[in-house]
Amino acid sequence: MLRFFALRLLRALITIGLVVTFAFVVLRLSGDPALIILGPESAPEAIAAFRKAWGLDEPLWRQYFSYFGAIAQGELGRSMRDGRAAMDLVAERIPATLALTIPALIIKIGIGIPAGIIAALNRGSLTDRLVMLLSVAGFTVPSFVLGLVLVLIFAVHLGWLPSGGQDSWRHAILPIATLGIGGAAVLARFTRSAMLEVLGQPYVRTASAKGVPWRQVVIGHALPNATIPTVTIIGFMVGSLIAGAVVVESVFSWPGVGRLLVVAVSNRDLAVVQCILLLVAATMVVSNLIVDFLYGFLDPRLRHAGGRSGS
Amino acid sequence: MSQTSRRSVLLLGGAAVAAPLVPRFAVAQADNRPRITIAVQKIVNSNVLDVLREQSNVGERVFYTSLWESLIGRDWLGNLAPRPGLATEWRRVNDQTVELKLRQGVKFHNGDEMTAEDVVFTFSRERMFANTEAKNRSTIRAFEQIPTPRAGKELPPDIAATARRIWPDLLRIDIVDRYTVRFINATPDVTLEGRLSRYGSDIMSRRGWDEAASYLDWARKPITTGPYKVVEFRPDVSLTLEAHDEYWGGRPPLKSIRFVEVPEVASRVAGLLSGQYQFACDIPPDQIGEIEKNAAFEVQGGTIQNHRLTVFDKNNAQLANPLVRRAFTHAIDRQAIVETLWAGRTKVPAGLQWEFYGDMFHADWKVPDYDPKIARDLLRQAGYRGDPIVYRVLNNYYTNQNPTSQILTEMWRSVGLNVQMQTVENWSQIMERGPARAVRDWSNSAPFNDPVSSIVNQHGPNGQQQQIGEWTNAEMNQLCEVLETSTDRDLRRKSFRRMLEICEREDPAYTVLHQNATFTAKAKSIRWKTAPAFAMDFRPGNYGA
Numbered sequence: 001m002l003r004f005f006a007l008r009l010l011r012a013l014i015t016i017g018l019v020v021t022f023a024f025v026v027l028r029l030s031g032d033p034a035l036i037i038l039g040p041e042s043a044p045e046a047i048a049a050f051r052k053a054w055g056l057d058e059p060l061w062r063q064y065f066s067y068f069g070a071i072a073q074g075e076l077g078r079s080m081r082d083g084r085a086a087m088d089l090v091a092e093r094i095p096a097t098l099a100l101t102i103p104a105l106i107i108k109i110g111i112g113i114p115a116g117i118i119a120a121l122n123r124g125s126l127t128d129r130l131v132m133l134l135s136v137a138g139f140t141v142p143s144f145v146l147g148l149v150l151v152l153i154f155a156v157h158l159g160w161l162p163s164g165g166q167d168s169w170r171h172a173i174l175p176i177a178t179l180g181i182g183g184a185a186v187l188a189r190f191t192r193s194a195m196l197e198v199l200g201q202p203y204v205r206t207a208s209a210k211g212v213p214w215r216q217v218v219i220g221h222a223l224p225n226a227t228i229p230t231v232t233i234i235g236f237m238v239g240s241l242i243a244g245a246v247v248v249e250s251v252f253s254w255p256g257v258g259r260l261l262v263v264a265v266s267n268r269d270l271a272v273v274q275c276i277l278l279l280v281a282a283t284m285v286v287s288n289l290i291v292d293f294l295y296g297f298l299d300p301r302l303r304h305a306g307g308r309s310g311s
Numbered sequence: 312m313s314q315t316s317r318r319s320v321l322l323l324g325g326a327a328v329a330a331p332l333v334p335r336f337a338v339a340q341a342d343n344r345p346r347i348t349i350a351v352q353k354i355v356n357s358n359v360l361d362v363l364r365e366q367s368n369v370g371e372r373v374f375y376t377s378l379w380e381s382l383i384g385r386d387w388l389g390n391l392a393p394r395p396g397l398a399t400e401w402r403r404v405n406d407q408t409v410e411l412k413l414r415q416g417v418k419f420h421n422g423d424e425m426t427a428e429d430v431v432f433t434f435s436r437e438r439m440f441a442n443t444e445a446k447n448r449s450t451i452r453a454f455e456q457i458p459t460p461r462a463g464k465e466l467p468p469d470i471a472a473t474a475r476r477i478w479p480d481l482l483r484i485d486i487v488d489r490y491t492v493r494f495i496n497a498t499p500d501v502t503l504e505g506r507l508s509r510y511g512s513d514i515m516s517r518r519g520w521d522e523a524a525s526y527l528d529w530a531r532k533p534i535t536t537g538p539y540k541v542v543e544f545r546p547d548v549s550l551t552l553e554a555h556d557e558y559w560g561g562r563p564p565l566k567s568i569r570f571v572e573v574p575e576v577a578s579r580v581a582g583l584l585s586g587q588y589q590f591a592c593d594i595p596p597d598q599i600g601e602i603e604k605n606a607a608f609e610v611q612g613g614t615i616q617n618h619r620l621t622v623f624d625k626n627n628a629q630l631a632n633p634l635v636r637r638a639f640t641h642a643i644d645r646q647a648i649v650e651t652l653w654a655g656r657t658k659v660p661a662g663l664q665w666e667f668y669g670d671m672f673h674a675d676w677k678v679p680d681y682d683p684k685i686a687r688d689l690l691r692q693a694g695y696r697g698d699p700i701v702y703r704v705l706n707n708y709y710t711n712q713n714p715t716s717q718i719l720t721e722m723w724r725s726v727g728l729n730v731q732m733q734t735v736e737n738w739s740q741i742m743e744r745g746p747a748r749a750v751r752d753w754s755n756s757a758p759f760n761d762p763v764s765s766i767v768n769q770h771g772p773n774g775q776q777q778q779i780g781e782w783t784n785a786e787m788n789q790l791c792e793v794l795e796t797s798t799d800r801d802l803r804r805k806s807f808r809r810m811l812e813i814c815e816r817e818d819p820a821y822t823v824l825h826q827n828a829t830f831t832a833k834a835k836s837i838r839w840k841t842a843p844a845f846a847m848d849f850r851p852g853n854y855g856a
Contacts, residue, residue: 031736035742038469039366049468082530163582163585255545268737
């Protein structure tokens with residue numbers, strides 16, 4: 001078991017290292033932060049002074065190694081826009097993003113999974129078609145379009161809710177709904193497929209033939225087996241809690257990590273971008289580990305296989 | 312003898328505690344001035360409210376006229392010409408010295424009175440110039456010791472460079488008395504008054520600086536003299552200003568102003584229509600009609616002191632011959648762009664100059680005529696063989712940039728120029744040196760009322776175009792020197808004319824497309840007038856009056 005986790009951790013560290021390197025190369029080769037941050041009309045000597053102060057006049061390889069060395073010592077760097085510690089900037093924004101993504105995740109699970117189960121249990125019926133129609137619509141409409149449609153209806157025409165900002169709980173309703181609807185649609189489709197596959201398995205037919213009540217067949221035999229692919233999708237959703245609302249945050253002017261990422265990338269504010277990427281990578285890794293645990297819990301075969309390989 | 316019960320003691324005690332609150336409550340009740348929210352695309356780029364760090368159009372909007380003020384102000388609702396500000400009068404002592412009388416009774420946001428000490432500190436090494444020296448000073452006469460910056464109080468690296476660009480030859484400021492100062496330059500300079508009125512020469516409280524723990528603390532809440540003071544600044548999110556009731560220009564008409572950052576146009580418009588915002592800024596021209604379909608709303612705004620240009624790299628193999636660059640300038644139907652993309656709400660200006668230059672403005676100067684035949688003839692004379700010429704553009708960095716660049720490309724192609732439009736992501740990609748660099752977009756502002764502020768600063772020897780190696784011209788560079796140092800107005804006027812001839816006709820460095828414009832949407836019921844600038848004026852007299 002210990003070896004299993006050590007390997008996972010090593011793989012995660014390599015992944016994070018690659019992400020950091022890739023981001024460094026792409027961001028540094030595609031733009032000069034001095035010119036972008038100070039603007040095209042700024043004095044050339046101001047741009048030169050900025051470059052010197054932030055080491056941007058050094059050879060790229062030297063910038064890379066000094067940056068990587070600093071990360072290895074736990075120093076994530078400072079924002080070139082105002083000199084603040086990148087970690088502080090990102091940490092300030094995390095609560096705002098989680099205030100959207102966690103309720104949205106609850107909505108996704110609370111609506112998506114039951115809808116998928118209902119559709120599967122009523123395959124071919126009007127209910128199934130209706131659920132799938134809504135699911136396809138929710139799945140295919142981009143979040144920025146859905147967000148603007150909700151704003152037009154609930155803010156402009158009905159005047160019930162604010163169109164953007166973060167001043168009260170009411171401001172969170174539309175962005176949460178936008179995130180939740182799209183995610184619920186995805187989960188509904190996956191859950192339905194998984195359920196249909198399981199419902200066609202011999203052990204379900206056997207249980208029914210033995211006279212086990214249908215309700216018990218579904219809850220006791222079908223659902224646990226259908227949960228595995230759904231848990232995988234939910235794992236991805238949990239992994240994107242930190243930076244999974246980039247578009248929605250922009251549409252609703254919500255000051256979360258997503259908007260910070262957009263601003264930081266457009267300014268080539270490397271330390272801030274890297275800090276967010278590290279957090280996202282770490283969240284994904286943790287989320288994947290939790291999913292691995294859950295696989296073992298949900299499917300005893302995996303648990304036993306994992307136990308043997310780890311012993 | 313009166314009886315004192317426990318209840319009466321409690322009541323008296325409660326009344327005593329509440330007493331100081333009653334008048335305040337009464338005042339608060341009487342203060343029914345409105346609070347407004349303004350949706351903007353960006354509050355500031357640099358995350359600070361320092362006029363020397365944030366040198367941008369968006370910065371101008373939140374700084375002026377609410378927060379920062381200079382000794383010589385600007386006629387914000389007129390033609391932006393200089394007018395008394397924190398100084399009531401000024402006079403020339405000699406070609407290098409201007410004496411200013413400070414307005415008495417001006418209060419900073421911390422309650423201090425503005426004096427000559429604050430003015431000197433504003434232009435000090437500690438605040439502005441760090442260890443830089445005046446460009447042309449002939450004697451080493453430091454007017455103050457270069458201070459060792461307090462830990463955490465060091466200036467960001469670009470500030471001194473920006474300050475020296477604004478004040479290249481400022482030697483020192485002498486205090487004549489508590490309300491009189493003298494600005495002394497190293498060289499004769501007729502633009503000193505203009506420089507005093509420009510973005511970046513604004514006065515701050517010395518005590519406000521001293522009491523701030525760090526530069527960042529100060530720059531997030533600068534103590535200035537404007538009619539509104541900073542209550543809260545959340546970078547990339549919002550800026551809340553509150554009325555400064557001791558403002559020298561009278562009681563501000565608004566209780567508070569809140570700028571909120573709403574990056575998406577559709578969201579800004581939706582917030583305006585739903586009543587969440589009272590103003591929505593940065594409205595693209597194609598949205599004006601849509602907004603004004605609703606009779607309760609209107610879009611104000613128009614031209615600002617900023618011209619859109621197309622810039623040439625004369626080192627490019629195809630553009631080395633000025634005849635080819637001249638062909639570019641004659642192939643553009645500027646008026647068509649103004650009519651189709653701007654709904655006629657801007658104009659084609661008289662080259663890189665503005666009316667507020669006064670007697671330096673050449674009213675008879677024009678941009679090159681739109682004449683495809685001339686363009687084709689010029690290309691024939693140049694022997695241009697149709698080799699590709701790269702035109703680098705950004706994705707709508709400027710309003711209407713995408714459609715403008717597409718139209719320009721087609722106009723150029725129609726006269727035989729093989730222009731290849733190349734969309735890139737940022738300015739460093741635009742300016743990246745190499746044989747492919749040829750044509751690009753830009754805009755130029757005039758921060759004060761003299762050509763030095765624009766054609767010299769942007770296209771002269773120290774300007775960006777020459778610094779990045781796009782263009783140079785020996786005669787132009789000599790004329791820049793004349794414009795910067797001569798006090799002979801006639802000579803300066805002639806020199807400027809010659810510079811326009813060189814840069815826009817003989818050896819084109821750029822060609823002016825149109826004047827830029829900015830548009831702000833608001834409810835018609837709000838009585839407010841827009842300025843011909845990004846600045847938004849909420850001083851007494853321009854809101855609800």
